[in-house]
Amino acid sequence: MNTNMHTPGQLISRRAAYLIGSLTLLFVCIAANAGASANALDYPGPAWSPYLVGAGIGVLSWLTLYFSDKSIGASSFYAQLAGFLGKRIAPRHMASLTYFKDNPPRVNWGFVFVVATIVGGAIAALTGGEFANEWLPPIWEARFGDSVALRAAIAFPGGMLMAFGARLAGGCTSGHGISGTLQLNVASWIAVICIFVGGVAVALPLYKL
Amino acid sequence: MIDPGKAVKQSSEKFAPLVAAAPTLIAGAMFGLVFGFLLQKGGVGKYNVLIGQLLLQDWTVAKIMLTAIVVGMIGVFPLHHFAKVNLHIKPTRIGANIIGGLVFGAGFALVGYCPGTAAAALGQGSWDALFGMAGLIAGSWLFAELSGWTKGTIEKWGDLGKVQLSDLLPVPRGVFVVGFALVLTTILVVLQQFTTR
Numbered sequence: 001m002n003t004n005m006h007t008p009g010q011l012i013s014r015r016a017a018y019l020i021g022s023l024t025l026l027f028v029c030i031a032a033n034a035g036a037s038a039n040a041l042d043y044p045g046p047a048w049s050p051y052l053v054g055a056g057i058g059v060l061s062w063l064t065l066y067f068s069d070k071s072i073g074a075s076s077f078y079a080q081l082a083g084f085l086g087k088r089i090a091p092r093h094m095a096s097l098t099y100f101k102d103n104p105p106r107v108n109w110g111f112v113f114v115v116a117t118i119v120g121g122a123i124a125a126l127t128g129g130e131f132a133n134e135w136l137p138p139i140w141e142a143r144f145g146d147s148v149a150l151r152a153a154i155a156f157p158g159g160m161l162m163a164f165g166a167r168l169a170g171g172c173t174s175g176h177g178i179s180g181t182l183q184l185n186v187a188s189w190i191a192v193i194c195i196f197v198g199g200v201a202v203a204l205p206l207y208k209l
Numbered sequence: 210m211i212d213p214g215k216a217v218k219q220s221s222e223k224f225a226p227l228v229a230a231a232p233t234l235i236a237g238a239m240f241g242l243v244f245g246f247l248l249q250k251g252g253v254g255k256y257n258v259l260i261g262q263l264l265l266q267d268w269t270v271a272k273i274m275l276t277a278i279v280v281g282m283i284g285v286f287p288l289h290h291f292a293k294v295n296l297h298i299k300p301t302r303i304g305a306n307i308i309g310g311l312v313f314g315a316g317f318a319l320v321g322y323c324p325g326t327a328a329a330a331l332g333q334g335s336w337d338a339l340f341g342m343a344g345l346i347a348g349s350w351l352f353a354e355l356s357g358w359t360k361g362t363i364e365k366w367g368d369l370g371k372v373q374l375s376d377l378l379p380v381p382r383g384v385f386v387v388g389f390a391l392v393l394t395t396i397l398v399v400l401q402q403f404t405t406r
Contacts, residue, residue, distance in 0.1 A: 040264055044255065046252025047252065048250040051272060053248075057247055058279065077324070097354060097357070106229065109236065114328050116238040116241025117248070117332070120245020121249040121333045122334075131333060137255075148337075151337050155321070159343060160347050161316030161319065161348060163349040166309065175299075178278065180299055182282045186369065187299045187300060193310070194306065195314040201318075
């Protein structure tokens with residue numbers, strides 16, 4: 001019997017341990033070299049009242065359910081993009097994966113919804129004189145310097161974690177955080193609380209150490 | 210008990226073609242435009258507003274989300290009662306919801322945008338959202354690679370099925386909705402009193 005044999009579960013947990021370990025190390029190195037502790041209130045806030053915007057999104061949730069029988073959500077868009085990309089690179093392999101068997105990628109309501117979200121953000125920013133045209137958020141630059149590569153090196157694995165978490169939890173800050181919570185899903189209330197606990201636990205050392 | 214929402218025609222998502230019908234796509238595009246517009250106006254396309262929430266300094270995100278939940282609830286449940294909309298109840302899987310939520314939160318802090326606000330941020334010319342979005346695509350792929358394993362393990366831990374908060378208390382759902390909306394509104398009033406933004 002070969003002692004190097006591992007079950008898929010063991011192999012995955014070992015890889016996950018390496019990934020989490022190296023991310024933590026990277027994180028500590030960056031936090032240790034960072035500038036002064038930040039105050040987010042020194043930077044520009046919203047153009048409109050959060051209550052007005054929140055009420056608008058609430059009404060939007062009625063309309064999407066009434067007219068389209070859909071809940072607002074964003075994270076599946078990225079899974080669909082991954083599916084389209086994968087179908088080009090390794091079509092047979094992609095078709096064999098459980099997630100894509102259950103959720104075949106397609107250009108549907110949710111897909112165009114997120115594409116249009118980009119356009120909606122652009123219209124709001126351009127009409128409100130808030131078009132940023134910048135590669136680094138000012139608060140990030142004040143804390144971590146002017147390296148775009150560093151920003152990418154942190155944001156890319158961050159995006160990976162976000163997508164993995166969203167798929168595991170069954171939604172993101174839109175699908176669980178707004179649509180799921182307002183429909184009183186127990187799953188969504190658990191997930192959104194955990195999202196903020198996880199977020200605060202990482203953001204505080206990142207900006208406050 | 211008869212679920213009034215079941216009277217509405219069920220969606221045929223499972224049998225949909227590669228590209229959905231034009232009216233569906235046009236509706237999705239119109240609603241997405243409004244969503245992106247509102248997110249940007251609400252300041253949640255801005256990195257400093259989002260990270261400010263995770264630093265417990267800027268409470269814009271909580272105010273928007275709680276207001277959306279209260280307004281959403283008081284419209285959606287009457288519509289459902291009169292069989293005008295279906296509810297989309299997601300299954301509660303305690304292990305997956307907790308682990309997924311925590312992992313998502315950690316990633317959210319590193320990116321500074323979440324999947325929806327990254328789209329609005331890209332629209333407003335915050336190009337660093339692209340790094341997070343590329344990561345989101347890669348992470349979705351990674352999840353798909355492991356989805357056979359997660360389905361057999363984590364997603365089985367504490368699988369309660371489709372449950373709502375109102376199922377947990379012995380009161381009618383209408384009463385629960387009104388009471389819960391009042392609780393969330395009280396939280397909003399307290400937030401407004403004790404936060405600068």
